Amino acid sequence: MRWSELVVAELAEAGVQVRLTILGGGGFRVPLVYSALLSDRGEGRITSVRLYDTDRTRLAAIGSVLRQQASGIADAPVVTETTDLDEALRGADFVFSAIRVGGLEGRTIDERVALDLGVLGQETVGAGGIAYGLRTLPVALEIATRIAALAPDAWVINFTNPAGMVTEAMIPALGDRVIGICDSPSGLGRRAALALGLDASKAFYDYAGLNHLGWLRGLHAGGVDRLPELLADPAALGAFEEGRLFGADWLRTLGSIPNEYLHYYYFARETLAAVRSVETTRGKFLLEQQSAFYAETAGQPENALALWQRTRAEREATYMVESREIADAGERDERDMAAGGYEQVALSLMRAIAHNERASLILNVRNRGTLRHLDDDAVVEVPCTVDANGARPLTVSQLTDHQAGLVSAVKAVERSTIEAAVTGSRSSALRAFAWHPLIDSVTTAGRLLDGYVAQLPTLAPFRS
Template identity: 30%
Template sequence: MNSKPGLKVATIGGGSSYTPELIEGFIQRYKELPIRELWLVDIEEGREKLEIVGELAKRMVKKAGVPMEIHITMNRREALKGASFVTTQMRVGLLDARIKDERIPLQMGLIGQETNGAGGLFKGLRTIPVLLEIATEMQELCPEAWLINFTNPAGMVTEALLRYSGHKKVIGVCNVPFNMHLSISKMLGVDMDRVHIDFAGLNHMVFGLHVYLDDQDVTSRVLEMLGDPDIQLTMKNIAPLPWNSNFLKSLEVVPCPYHRYYYKTQNILEEELDAFELRKTRAEIVKELEEGLFELYKDQNLDVKPPQLEQRGGAYYSDAACNVISSIYNDKKDIQVLNVQNKGSIADLDYNSAVEVSCVVTKHGPIPLTMGKLPVQIQGLIQQIKSFEQVGAEAAVTGSYDKALLALTINPLIPSDDLAEKVLQKLLEAHKEHLPLFYKEQSVETV
């Protein structure tokens, strides 16, 4: 692969605390993925973090001895020009916006979370217009580049990009399937390469339809193990509430950690309300963690990704991005779980919808594997969340109050239309600065 020209990669949201993991991933793969230029881009409000992370990235590259140039810039167009791949890891409104997404719904007795329910919708409303701008710039400045997005809510964001952008080379990545694969392999006491899982569903709504150990279907065995309260398949940002063993047995497919929001709604809400009272919502905890991480990143002697980053809750996000980039560049034809256009993979969903499924990754991009019809026991919930994502994406693009209200009312975590409207109004006001489409001046016809 060294005969190929070096690559240029642009990372939008380069000041993210996850960036050292991305750098580590590129360093580890340098022989197969010769990135000569990595451009880290951010906005003015993120300048300090970008400079801290950028300097750490330079130290990491120097220590590794790879000829990768790290560029730090606020000029997005300069970074995009001629890029082969673009990764996006943004948070419009920074962590303070996430705190609002979590605390305002909880004030009204609703689950507050950055990718589910009201909070998830509003993160999408703020994020989608910005990503559509980036996609438009890519059409002009790097039309052949792949957009690799791991900005949440990744499902709704991918849906919007596929439906409303002219740039169709879009892939959403998530760490949840990787974490599930890793955790299940550990449960079974074997290496990951011996375990195969057929994944199908949506982002943060994905199920393991079948689990294979070598050539043997061990799905029932895995579900039985997950029913043991001493065994937890969860993540840093989700309460490790044990599953009901009889429920798992009847479900017959492996849920992801985020399914607790839908199958254990009351339990999750009680946990979150307790954290709300203590001012220890996940967003507030993450803000503290981030402050500690950036103090570490400032250390001029630090030249590796610190292990404390794994406490952040998004471990392996960046690694997932590195994997898909390398597989496209090298035409590996390996299987990865990605957010892509359905194209008939899941028979119960629209051909053009964004889905999260197992894909074969080629030089032409990911090809979703055919999963057929979903089991009836999960079909309805997935279709409901897909409706929420589609209507939410439309609201983000149009700035429609009515569509935003409809999206919230569709979501199963919002129990009534009246409550949906109340939380909608409060969140619209709280995020007014970052929702210009919802506050655009109405033109007045004059006679």
């Protein structure tokens, strides 16, 4: 038995408290994580949750939601709040990072600057994702340094977007103790399996790429790859969101099922036209919606949970609405919105590490030779085996030339963005914009960078 496994076993036998710190604890989706923790009744579960945020109003609102979620539940994890980062980190066993630097106000700027220049501005894809990364990475790096100093044995679960880029930037300080998560790949795999009537929990998903840029290339059940069967069945493809989003003909042409975010690449013109045709961008919608929620909750803290549930239902129903309208995919059905999102990925990851319960999860980790087109240190999104010693990538089929080309191009963008954030180099930031496949002009890249610098004070170092 390895040292880390011995520690886990001793902690479980002694009934030691297990503490989770959530960075960005005032974030709207934090109650989803807490709900998953409430469902975990096993020994050695998370016993206390410390919420950290720089916004006291948001922190108080989410704290109220969590306490109402825990009402009547014996031994619910104790919730505390703090605006002191060092206090939040000390003694943490797990750190869940879900910060949003610049808030939703920053997201609306990410979107609008890009759209005004005729470019998609989605928050994790293309110009918007680069701008988001440039202002987020310096903060994420500071946090990684504090974790290494104050909680060196903690496992860091990164959901801060752009998740793959942020995870790769934190690795020099935290090593393999930082793992990136996203619910899109597991959600895709689950929906594809259910479309064939399979037990989604027993299937193996041959999935690979980068965060928000991957493909399901195999769906193995009972030793047989069932993906060809799914691709040949228009009715089955039409039964779940990605099938309707991309269309049966294109999926058969690809021979795989893309992550939903690849709709921005495969239907870039149509998506841009759809987004520009509406008065309110996704970021502005969420800003207005969540501002109303926090304001209402401040005045009615006793109704915090009900207000959150109402707001969340509206948020989920309108997710990626422009892409669904282009594909005539209709409204999201209950199966598309079923539970099992990123909070379940986070819970499964924590349980696998804390209890040495081997699990297979699609995660953002170092490549380590998994995809031959990328070096060992590149963070990729692939199936992993997880236990008390962390996450190790599993063998997957290699990317096609098309997939490898797109992945390599976007990885170069990620690394230029990280370099720019670390060094303050305008040239590195300009390269990131100019190299992205959704930005087709060096001139436009420069205008994008200048536009973001003009509206986002934290990007002042990149001023020309």
